[in-house]
Amino acid sequence: MLEALGAQPADALLGLIKLYNADPRPGKIDLGVGVYRTATGATPVFKAIKAAEARLIAVQDSKSYLGPEGDMGFVRALIPYVFGAGFDASRVEGMQAPGGTGAVRLAIEVAKRAGVRRVIMGTPSWPNHAQIIAAAGLELVTFRHGTAEGTADLDALKAALAEAGPGDAVLLHGCCHNPSGVDYTPAQWDEIAPMLVGRAVLPLIDLAYQGLGAGMEADAYGLRTVLAAVPEALVAYSCDKNFGLYRDRVGAFYAVTGDADALSRAMANGAAIARASWSMPPDHGAAAVRLVLDDAELTKEWLAELDDMRGRMREVRDRLAAAQQVGPIAMAPLGIQNGLFSMLPLSGEQIQALRADHAIYMAGSGRINIAGLTSTNIEPFIEALRAVTA
Ligand SMILES: Cc1ncc(COP(=O)(O)O)c(C=O)c1O
Numbered sequence: 001m002l003e004a005l006g007a008q009p010a011d012a013l014l015g016l017i018k019l020y021n022a023d024p025r026p027g028k029i030d031l032g033v034g035v036y037r038t039a040t041g042a043t044p045v046f047k048a049i050k051a052a053e054a055r056l057i058a059v060q061d062s063k064s065y066l067g068p069e070g071d072m073g074f075v076r077a078l079i080p081y082v083f084g085a086g087f088d089a090s091r092v093e094g095m096q097a098p099g100g101t102g103a104v105r106l107a108i109e110v111a112k113r114a115g116v117r118r119v120i121m122g123t124p125s126w127p128n129h130a131q132i133i134a135a136a137g138l139e140l141v142t143f144r145h146g147t148a149e150g151t152a153d154l155d156a157l158k159a160a161l162a163e164a165g166p167g168d169a170v171l172l173h174g175c176c177h178n179p180s181g182v183d184y185t186p187a188q189w190d191e192i193a194p195m196l197v198g199r200a201v202l203p204l205i206d207l208a209y210q211g212l213g214a215g216m217e218a219d220a221y222g223l224r225t226v227l228a229a230v231p232e233a234l235v236a237y238s239c240d241k242n243f244g245l246y247r248d249r250v251g252a253f254y255a256v257t258g259d260a261d262a263l264s265r266a267m268a269n270g271a272a273i274a275r276a277s278w279s280m281p282p283d284h285g286a287a288a289v290r291l292v293l294d295d296a297e298l299t300k301e302w303l304a305e306l307d308d309m310r311g312r313m314r315e316v317r318d319r320l321a322a323a324q325q326v327g328p329i330a331m332a333p334l335g336i337q338n339g340l341f342s343m344l345p346l347s348g349e350q351i352q353a354l355r356a357d358h359a360i361y362m363a364g365s366g367r368i369n370i371a372g373l374t375s376t377n378i379e380p381f382i383e384a385l386r387a388v389t390a
Pocket of ligand 1 (some may be wrong): 034052098099100101102104126152173176206208239240241244250251
């Protein structure tokens, strides 16, 4: 029977990692993989997490099952960071999920059970968004996320929403758009929120990089502005980047509504979907985040580490933007974009030439990981860009 299986194309990014690892050239640059890197190319465990893990080992006296909703102490400890200190706690409930990916899957599946049939989303987007929407059997409706000038295309979102109605959800990146780094500005969010009012379109907000753009509060501006305007929304959250927990798979799914019955049904449905998918989320990383957030000193240490990461990426962005124009590429927009990623308008041949002639590895879409650049390799990178675009 298995011979009936169709071929599944290999993940291009995983192939890229293999090629990079096999490349013997000393100055090779990896801009492909989507993880934060320090100026020396490391992706270290946060010190605050290390301390919390040590404490966890000392105090944890059972690894018995917690249930499909996972560690509710973790889920609730995040609420003031995500929704704001003064948020009406009776409007929100959540559950733990295996990473932001698991949270997006829960949001999409719960939306489907609530009657959503189409998901409206700006493109390009994180490739897994389209895959999850397709896996859930929902229709994807796309609009252009960014303008040619490297800013967010508010008119395209407006036009997409004008067509939307009951049975539709709109998927928005809260901050640090993957893959473009192009975020809606606060002024644009102020326009987006009223557009969502009275439209029967369910907002799904994916917040996977809070703290890596403009700061923990600033990065939640869009989400909070939308939630102040609309009666209900679903939120997918990841702690995998802002706590550096990638492989520990730490995320949360939240439903927001003023209808207490609908809120408990959203959670009951989420729990049922989780039970049939992964049964229960992995505990360790979420427990470590809970310990960080429950301890003022560890929280301070975590926020300082996050500030350092953000500061380093800002420096790299400033240096790229200072190059102004590299061949046909306008570099200034990289300075106002946010987070780990930006996209360069390079052809397949140019991306191939960067790899073959300069040992620079990036995704086929032209997405670069800003944190892959350092004070040592940034000038060679800019020169290589100049060479392949000449
Ligand atoms: C926009 C977006 N959402 C969600 C995720 C999921 O993150 P994870 O499952 O690693 O927590 C990612 C990861 O790359 C992402 O870029």
